[in-house]
Amino acid sequence: MKKIALLFVALITLSFTKIDNDKVRFRATIENRHSDTLVIRSRSFNKIVVADKEGNFSDEFSVEEGFYQLFDGAEYAKLYLKNGYDLRMSLNAEKFDESIIFEGDGANENNFLAEMALDDEKFDYAGMLQASETEFPQLLQKRKEFTLNKFEGKDLETNFVNAYKKDFEQSMAGLQAYYNESLKVRKLNGQKSPTFNYENYKGGNTSLDDFKGKYVYVDVWATWCGPCRAEIPALKKLEEHYHGKKEIVFVSISIDQAKDHDKWKKFVKDKELGGVQLFADKDWNSDFVKGYQINGIPRFIIIGPKGEIVNADAPRPSAEDIYQTIDTLLK
Structure with missing residues (x-):
């Protein structure tokens, strides 16, 4: 009778821990976590998993089999999920890609993704x-x-x-x-640069010819462009580093639409942008923009003292080699 009772208890326990094949069970333990929530999403799916009082994450939900993106508040990881998986993830948020480990159903597939993500990060x-x-x-x-x-x-x-x-x-x-x-x-490098003659934030118009004899570091941007705004702190540092150097000038050309002209002026003032701030005449259709075949921003360009294109796709202000690039030119 005692054996029967123990077997009955075991069966009950199994019934409570059995994974629903119509759902995926996802659990995570994260050291030094960036947030108390994890977001798992795809184009048609969004799930927020909240940490419990002990800081652990656990939830069950239905998915369509395929790839998903996990966001921990600072970094991303790729997941492969399907209903029936009982997937456990552990990581140290300070190391992230280097520390991700998966266990349980679906572990092989997700450890493979983690391995490939780390390799991708290191590849040049x-x-x-x-x-x-x-x-x-x-x-x-x-x-x-x-x-x-x-x-x-x-x-x-x-x-x-x-x-x-x-x-x-x-x-x-x-x-x-x-x-x-x-x-x-x-292939544009070495050719004569397309020119510009655009409105200057400080008044009047400014043309490329105004900078003959100098190197011109051009930033093509827009107020609505997130990656462009992200480069502003680095651009300010770059301008400050070369302040007083007569051989180089920094020019920012906004390709905001005409209807956003006042927004551009306010942005330049509020953010205290330095260098020469210009407003292109026809946004994406401006001759300078089309001449450089720009279809994505920000784009950084270096033009030489004689109006020649030195680098039609120059390093960003945040790039590690930008200072070396400019120093080499100014020698």
Whole structure:
């Protein structure tokens, strides 16, 4: 009778811990966490998981099988979820990618994603995009072979492998397209620069000819552009560093629409923007913008003392090599 009672208790326990196949169970333990919430989302899904009193995260929810993005308040990680998974994640938010570990159902697939994310972070894509037309296809092929070889010896679900390979091929196609566009821009180097003659925030108009004999570091931006605004602190530091250097001038060209002209003036004043602040005449359709084939901002450009294009896609103010780039020119 005692054995029967113990068996009955065991069965009850199993029934309470059994994972619903119509849901995924997700749990996380995070050291040095950035927030008391985790956001799991895709284009058609958004789930907020709140930490309990002990700081642990746990929830169950239904999903469509596929890739999701996890956000901890500061950084992102890629997840693969499907109903029936009982997935446990642990990490140290101060190290994030380097510390993510998954256990439970779906662990193999998600540990693979974490491994590839770390490799992606270390890979020199910037250097790859600077390769010659002959070198780039070879480097791209090597990158493809390296990634596909990562599947060997891994116990991964077929659906996951197929989905990952599809996403990877799309990203490689995107990288090829981006390289093609950047190559067009690079071929502008050495040519005579398109000119400008735009309204100056301080009054009147300012043209490129006004800066003959100087290097011109141009920032093409807009008040509505988040990445542009993110570069402002670094740009201010850069301008301050070279303050008093007569060989270089910093010019910011806003491509805000005409209806936002007053917004631009207020932004320049409120943010105390330095350098030469100009307002392009036809936003994206301005001759200077079209001449540099700009289809995304911010774009930084270096023009030489004779009006030649030194770098049609120069390093951003926040880039590690920007000071070295400018110092080399001013020697």
